Amino acid sequence: MDGVLEVASWITLILGGAFCVVGGIGMWRLPDVFARLHAASLIDSLGIGFLALGMALQAGLSLVTLKLVFIVLLVGLTSPVATHALAQAAMHAGVKPRAIESPGAEEDA
Amino acid sequence: MTTVGSPEIELLLNAILLLLMVVAAIGVIRLRNLFAVVLLSGVYSFLMATLMVALDAVDVGMTEAAVGAGMSVVLLLSVLGLTRTREAPTRRRPIVPLIISVVVGIALVHGTMDLPPFGDPNAPAQRHVAPEYLARAQVETGAPNVVTAVLASYRGYDTLGEVAVIFTGGIGVLVLLAGLGRYTGLRTRPPGAPDPGPEPKPVPLMEETVVLRVAVKLLLPLILVFAMYVQFHGDFGPGGGFQAGVAAATAIILYGLIFGIPAARRVAPMRVVLFMIPLGVLIFAGTGVASLLLGGNYLDYSVLSSVPRSGQHLGILVVEFGVFVTVSSTMLGIFYAFASRPPRDGPEPS
Numbered sequence: 001m002d003g004v005l006e007v008a009s010w011i012t013l014i015l016g017g018a019f020c021v022v023g024g025i026g027m028w029r030l031p032d033v034f035a036r037l038h039a040a041s042l043i044d045s046l047g048i049g050f051l052a053l054g055m056a057l058q059a060g061l062s063l064v065t066l067k068l069v070f071i072v073l074l075v076g077l078t079s080p081v082a083t084h085a086l087a088q089a090a091m092h093a094g095v096k097p098r099a100i101e102s103p104g105a106e107e108d109a
Numbered sequence: 110m111t112t113v114g115s116p117e118i119e120l121l122l123n124a125i126l127l128l129l130m131v132v133a134a135i136g137v138i139r140l141r142n143l144f145a146v147v148l149l150s151g152v153y154s155f156l157m158a159t160l161m162v163a164l165d166a167v168d169v170g171m172t173e174a175a176v177g178a179g180m181s182v183v184l185l186l187s188v189l190g191l192t193r194t195r196e197a198p199t200r201r202r203p204i205v206p207l208i209i210s211v212v213v214g215i216a217l218v219h220g221t222m223d224l225p226p227f228g229d230p231n232a233p234a235q236r237h238v239a240p241e242y243l244a245r246a247q248v249e250t251g252a253p254n255v256v257t258a259v260l261a262s263y264r265g266y267d268t269l270g271e272v273a274v275i276f277t278g279g280i281g282v283l284v285l286l287a288g289l290g291r292y293t294g295l296r297t298r299p300p301g302a303p304d305p306g307p308e309p310k311p312v313p314l315m316e317e318t319v320v321l322r323v324a325v326k327l328l329l330p331l332i333l334v335f336a337m338y339v340q341f342h343g344d345f346g347p348g349g350g351f352q353a354g355v356a357a358a359t360a361i362i363l364y365g366l367i368f369g370i371p372a373a374r375r376v377a378p379m380r381v382v383l384f385m386i387p388l389g390v391l392i393f394a395g396t397g398v399a400s401l402l403l404g405g406n407y408l409d410y411s412v413l414s415s416v417p418r419s420g421q422h423l424g425i426l427v428v429e430f431g432v433f434v435t436v437s438s439t440m441l442g443i444f445y446a447f448a449s450r451p452p453r454d455g456p457e458p459s
Binding site for chain 1: 318320321324327328331
């Protein structure tokens with residue numbers, strides 16, 4: 001049982017780390033604000049979610065797990081709001097999503 | 110809490126954090142977009158806070174995260190509302206400053222060669238008064254968090270000095286920026302002068318987004334409760350007046366950012382803020398005077414109660430509350446002073 005938990009926790013930890021890396025690459029490579037926001041939201045939803053799950057599996061049923069739950073709840077509340085606010089601000093500042101700006105973008109990609 | 114993990118992992122972690130800090134610092138130097146610079150400096154502070162936590166200095170880490178990564182970024186961003194957001198190019202080649210920085214840097218690095226290794230039990234810093242504090246704090250003050258005992262009781266003079274520094278800094282900023290009356294809402298019109306009308310209302314862009322409003326209303330009570338927890342749990346765990354003051358100010362500032370400065374001013378009026386800034390210092394210094402009057406030394410809390418230990422406890426609690434009052438109101442006052450100024454391309458102040 002212990003071994004199963006260990007393996008499961010490491011798989012989720014690595015998965016979470018992979019999502020963080022993918023999100024980082026996305027923020028670096030994607031063409032415009034909105035697409036980058038999408039990549040960033042990957043980090044603090046799936047990335048942090050899986051990392052916290054992995055750490056919770058390591059900690060077992062303890063106070064640490066409870067704290068992790070609170071952290072995930074807090075991040076889950078704040079980060080979509082921050083993403084939303086950023087996107088809203090970008091729209092307000094007149095930034096257009098690239099796909100709308102140049103209709104031929106899909107064919108180029 | 111015990112640190113799990115091998116020293117190698119810890120070394121690797123510290124090295125990565127320091128490396129990222131160097132990257133952030135280079136970014137701050139190289140970038141010309143001041144928004145990015147401000148955010149990168151916030152990243153730098155947050156890395157610093159993480160490093161502090163990794164070094165088991167949780168109290169310092171909390172302060173750094175609250176002040177460096179939170180408050181400074183907000184204040185600097187509100188400054189950016191008043192200036193241009195791109196750094197003006199300079200014609201002069203900064204040769205002399207470069208030489209000075211390099212020389213000072215080399216001297217500092219050379220200086221660190223003589224420092225004892227990190228965590229060396231024989232280092233002078235560990236052998237002077239620290240063992241005594243560690244041995245006596247529990248018995249004398251009853252505060253399980255030695256950091257709080259040292260900060261508020263043994264080193265009460267230092268902390269009083271720090272609070273006085275914050276007080277002076279806050280008053281200085283307010284006087285420089287606002288003349289204490291011009292933008293702070295305390296302007297007194299000379300009799301007979303025409304009513305200038307309501308102040309130009311900044312457009313509360315954020316107020317229109319329902320998501321932000323709801324989320325902030327959900328978060329505000331959590332932040333305030335957390336601030337109170339940090340304040341009153343400071344004897345037992347990491348935290349205290351400094352961190353709690355900043356956290357409480359953050360709540361009001363967040364409210365102001367979303368619902369507009371006038372709304373925040375209705376919650377925490379400038380009059381109250383200006384009253385609280387000196388009040389905290391007076392509470393701190395007054396505790397010292399009280400202990401003098403009761404026959405003890407200045408800031409010796411043992412005489413505040415019939416039992417020395419509960420006297421110490423009471424003193425620490427009161428003093429931390431004084432710190433909280435001054436820190437929170439100073440942060441709020443500085444934020445008001447910056448955020449209430451008309452923007453650069455907006456209407457000029459009359």
